[in-house]
Amino acid sequence: MTPQAPPRVFQTPPVPPGVLAGAAELYVALHRDPELSGAEERTAARFAAALRTAGLDVTTGVGGHGVVGVLRNGPGPVVLIRAELDALPVREDTGLPYASTVTATARDGTPVPVMHACGHDAHLAALSGAAAALAGSADGWRGTLVAVGQPAEETLSGAAAMLADGLYTRFPAPSYALAQHVVPLPAGMVAHADGPLLAGSVTLEVLLHGRGGHAAAPQLAADPVITAAAVVMRLQTVVSRETGPGEPLVVTVGSVRAGTPGGGNVIADTATLEVTVRSFTDTGLERAVAAVRRIVRAEAAAAPEPAPPDPVVRVLSRSRPTVPDPAATGAVRRAHEAAFGAHRVARWQPSMATEDFALYGDAGLGLHGVPGVRTGYWMLGGxxxxxxxxxxxxxxxxxxxxxxxxxxxxxxFAPHPRLTLETGIAAMAAAVRAALTMPAGVA
Structure with a gap:
C-alpha cells in the first residue's frame, strides 16, 4: 500500500513587509479622509504618490480626478487593474481609531458626513500594493501594467469619463481589465461568479405634475401625491406580474419628494420620485424601464380635469451588467486556487448591486473602440x-x-485591515500574472 502524501497546507503568498506596510499606511489615510464622487482630489493625490513610489509613470486628472500609472516591463500583454477613489455620504459608526469625521458639501449645498463604507479605500491600497509587489519582482513577468484609480464609481459616471478622456488612446490599451471588491466574506477568501456577477441598473427621476391648492378644498386641485402613491404601488407589479419567476429583477422607489416642511395644509404642485431598476441582462433593463414609463403615463392620465402637464421621466444614471469573461475568470480562479488553496476560493452568488466596471470591456466598446478586452472581477473577503x-x-x-x-x-462596515490587504494584494498580483501568461486567442 502506497502511503498517501500529507495534505498540502496553503497560505497566502507572502507579501513583502514593506509593501504591506505601505499599503496599510495608505489605507488608514484614505479611510480617515474620504471624499465624495467627483471631489476626490486628496484621495487621487495620495494614490498617485503611492504608485510613483512603486516606480510607475503616473498621470493625474484623467476624466476628472482619475489617476493612471503605467509600468512597462518588456514585450507582452497589457493588463489594466482598477480601483475606485470615491466614498459615500454615510456617517461612520465603527468606533475605529482612524474612523472618518469628515463632512463635505453635497450638490444641493447641504453638509453631509462622508465614509468609505464600500471598501474603496481597501481596493486602492491593495492595488497600490500589488503594483509595488509586481514592480519589485519584474524579473518574473513581461508585459505592461496599467494601474487605474477611477473617480465617481458610486455615481456610475467615472469609467465613462476616463474612457472619454482617452484612457485607451493616451495610455496602452489593455488586453485584460481586472478588479476586485471587498464584501463581508471571511477575510482571506476570494469568490468568483460563473456568469453574471453584478446587475446592470437604470435610475430614473420621475416628475409628476399636479395643480396646487388648499388642503381644505382638494376638489379644486389635482394632488400629485395621490398620483405618486398610485405609481409606487403599481410599480410593484412590474416584478410580480410582468416578469417571469425565474428572471431576477428589482424595482425600487428610493425617494419620494413633495411639498415643503410645515405645508400640511397645502396641496403641492409637483411630486418627484427616484426609481431604480436592476437586472442581469440589458434586455431585462430595457423592458423594466419601458414598464416604468408606461405606468407613470397611465397614472398621470387619471388625474382630474383639467389635466396637469405630462410627467417627465429623466435617466439619472445607467450601468451595464458586470459579466466577467469566462476565460479570464477561469484563469484567475485557477491562479487563486494555486495561491490560496481551493478551500479559500468560493463561488459568488450573483448580486443585484451594480457598478460601471463593465465599460472597460466590450460593454463600453462605443466609448473606447478597443474590441476584445477581457474582464476579470472577483470578490474579496474582509x-x-x-x-x-x-x-x-x-x-x-x-x-x-x-x-x-x-x-x-x-x-x-469595517474590513479587517491586515488580512484584507494581505489577501487583496496577493490576489491582484496573482491575477495579473495569470493574465500576462494567458495564451492568445483563448476562448
Missing part, C-alpha cells in the same frame, strides 16, 4: 475571524453569519 465567529450568535450557519454582518454601505 471580515476578521473574531467578527465572523461572533456574527449571528452561537450556532449560526454561514448564511446566518452573512445576514448578521454589516453590509457594504453600512455605517458599521
Amino acid at each position: 471580515t476578521g475571524p473574531r467578527q465572523w465567529a461572533a456574527a449571528g450568535g452561537p450556532g449560526a450557519d454561514a448564511a446566518g453569519r452573512l445576514a448578521a454582518l454589516p453590509a457594504n454601505h453600512s455605517p458599521l
Whole structure:
C-alpha cells in the first residue's frame, strides 16, 4: 500500500513587509479622509504618490480626478487593474481609531458626513500594493501594467469619463481589465461568479405634475401625491406580474419628494420620485424601464380635469451588467486556487448591486473602440475571524453569519485591515500574472 502524501497546507503568498506596510499606511489615510464622487482630489493625490513610489509613470486628472500609472516591463500583454477613489455620504459608526469625521458639501449645498463604507479605500491600497509587489519582482513577468484609480464609481459616471478622456488612446490599451471588491466574506477568501456577477441598473427621476391648492378644498386641485402613491404601488407589479419567476429583477422607489416642511395644509404642485431598476441582462433593463414609463403615463392620465402637464421621466444614471469573461475568470480562479488553496476560493452568488466596471470591456466598446478586452472581477473577503465567529450568535450557519454582518454601505462596515490587504494584494498580483501568461486567442 502506497502511503498517501500529507495534505498540502496553503497560505497566502507572502507579501513583502514593506509593501504591506505601505499599503496599510495608505489605507488608514484614505479611510480617515474620504471624499465624495467627483471631489476626490486628496484621495487621487495620495494614490498617485503611492504608485510613483512603486516606480510607475503616473498621470493625474484623467476624466476628472482619475489617476493612471503605467509600468512597462518588456514585450507582452497589457493588463489594466482598477480601483475606485470615491466614498459615500454615510456617517461612520465603527468606533475605529482612524474612523472618518469628515463632512463635505453635497450638490444641493447641504453638509453631509462622508465614509468609505464600500471598501474603496481597501481596493486602492491593495492595488497600490500589488503594483509595488509586481514592480519589485519584474524579473518574473513581461508585459505592461496599467494601474487605474477611477473617480465617481458610486455615481456610475467615472469609467465613462476616463474612457472619454482617452484612457485607451493616451495610455496602452489593455488586453485584460481586472478588479476586485471587498464584501463581508471571511477575510482571506476570494469568490468568483460563473456568469453574471453584478446587475446592470437604470435610475430614473420621475416628475409628476399636479395643480396646487388648499388642503381644505382638494376638489379644486389635482394632488400629485395621490398620483405618486398610485405609481409606487403599481410599480410593484412590474416584478410580480410582468416578469417571469425565474428572471431576477428589482424595482425600487428610493425617494419620494413633495411639498415643503410645515405645508400640511397645502396641496403641492409637483411630486418627484427616484426609481431604480436592476437586472442581469440589458434586455431585462430595457423592458423594466419601458414598464416604468408606461405606468407613470397611465397614472398621470387619471388625474382630474383639467389635466396637469405630462410627467417627465429623466435617466439619472445607467450601468451595464458586470459579466466577467469566462476565460479570464477561469484563469484567475485557477491562479487563486494555486495561491490560496481551493478551500479559500468560493463561488459568488450573483448580486443585484451594480457598478460601471463593465465599460472597460466590450460593454463600453462605443466609448473606447478597443474590441476584445477581457474582464476579470472577483470578490474579496474582509471580515476578521473574531467578527465572523461572533456574527449571528452561537450556532449560526454561514448564511446566518452573512445576514448578521454589516453590509457594504453600512455605517458599521469595517474590513479587517491586515488580512484584507494581505489577501487583496496577493490576489491582484496573482491575477495579473495569470493574465500576462494567458495564451492568445483563448476562448
